[in-house]
Amino acid sequence: MATATHSMAAPAGTTRVPPMRRFLIDTDTASDDAVAIVMALRHPDVQVDAITVVAGNVGLEQAVQNALYTVELCGEQTPVYAGLAKPMMRTLETASEVHGDDGMGDCGLPLHGRTPTDGRAVDVIVDTILAAPGEITLVCLGPLTNIAAALLRAPEIVDAVGRVVVMGGTGLHGPGNVTAMAEFNFWADAEAAALVTSSGMPFEFVGWDISITSAVVTQQRFHDREAIDTPLAAFSRDVAQVVRRFAMGIGLEGDDLPDPIAMAHAIDPSVAEVSRLYVEVMPGDGPQRGAMSVDQIGSTGNAPNIDVVTHYPSDHFFDMLFAALR
Numbered sequence: 219m220a221t222a223t224h225s226m227a228a229p230a231g232t233t234r235v236p237p238m239r240r241f242l243i244d245t246d247t248a249s250d251d252a253v254a255i256v257m258a259l260r261h262p263d264v265q266v267d268a269i270t271v272v273a274g275n276v277g278l279e280q281a282v283q284n285a286l287y288t289v290e291l292c293g294e295q296t297p298v299y300a301g302l303a304k305p306m307m308r309t310l311e312t313a314s315e316v317h318g319d320d321g322m323g324d325c326g327l328p329l330h331g332r333t334p335t336d337g338r339a340v341d342v343i344v345d346t347i348l349a350a351p352g353e354i355t356l357v358c359l360g361p362l363t364n365i366a367a368a369l370l371r372a373p374e375i376v377d378a379v380g381r382v383v384v385m386g387g388t389g390l391h392g393p394g395n396v397t398a399m400a401e402f403n404f405w406a407d408a409e410a411a412a413l414v415t416s417s418g419m420p421f422e423f424v425g426w427d428i429s430i431t432s433a434v435v436t437q438q439r440f441h442d443r444e445a446i447d448t449p450l451a452a453f454s455r456d457v458a459q460v461v462r463r464f465a466m467g468i469g470l471e472g473d474d475l476p477d478p479i480a481m482a483h484a485i486d487p488s489v490a491e492v493s494r495l496y497v498e499v500m501p502g503d504g505p506q507r508g509a510m511s512v513d514q515i516g517s518t519g520n521a522p523n524i525d526v527v528t529h530y531p532s533d534h535f536f537d538m539l540f541a542a543l544r
């Protein structure tokens with residue numbers, strides 16, 4: 219009996235279209251999250267199945283409105299779901315002094331009156347991952363509260379999720395951006411970060427160290443972006459006007475873009491330098507809250523659990539960013 223052969227090669231004379239990569243984005247939508255969302259929505263090979271929102275940079279309702287506005291600005295219909303409004307075991311401490319009261323640079327955008335899709339973010343995270351084993355790249359851009367709740371509800375997502383790219387932590391050498399030792403996403407909900415990091419999910423951490431070394435909008439990058447002269451380029455400039463002042467006030471050459479460079483790694487990990495190490499995140503209060511313990515020489519005897527990005531080329535990142543803004 220003849221058997222059908224299912225050649226993977228494209229028919230002669232055609233080029234094989236790469237399969238769409240399916241992303242699920244969890245975000246505490248403020249200025250840099252919004253730019254990262256634009257990068258995913260505008261990438262031809264990426265399908266964003268859903269955006270789930272968590273409280274962090276701003277309160278949950280504002281983060282939901284910011285995400286809905288960003289999706290609308292890109293002319294997309296991507297569903298946006300509201301998630302958890304506070305960390306697992308502590309009160310919410312936002313970063314409005316960094317991103318502005320509305321989280322989007324207080325530049326007068328109409329960030330209100332839009333309606334999220336019915337459904338709970340935690341259920342969407344679980345259902346989307348379990349419905350497509352191995353296919354979903356979960357990109358985490360905020361505190362890990364929703365992810366922790368999803369893990370508690372359905373631990374089987376550990377083995378079902380394809381990749382988990384996290385903007386969080388301080389990489390191999392720091393520094394922290396909220397305390398000397400901790401980065402905001404891990405600090406804001408340290409217990410969720412500790413729980414998630416120890417879960418066994420296939421993590422790739424893109425820390426704030428990568429952002430301040432490879433994703434700073436220096437004067438030259440600022441002018442290069444101005445030359446693009448599109449509404450999305452103007453949007454990415456305007457929403458960052460508060461964080462730019464904050465960043466330059468702490469000595470950076472411009473605003474840095476942690477979520478966008480994490481998104482760049484999610485889209486194209488091929489150019490990243492990565493070390494697979496054993497990492498823990500510290501729960502609790504005090505100076506160690508949300509700090510990363512990175513075992514670089516195997517002294518803990520624990521098996522490595524995280525792919526820590528140690529370098530991402532700046533030119534490659536800005537090429538990807540600017541392509542999304544055109």
Ligand code: RIB
Nearest residue numbers: 251359360401402403476
């Ligand atoms: O520390 C940087 C991270 O905290 C980014 O995700 C930024 O959006 C804030 O959430």
Ligand code: CA
Nearest residue numbers: 246251359360
């Ligand atoms: Ca964020």
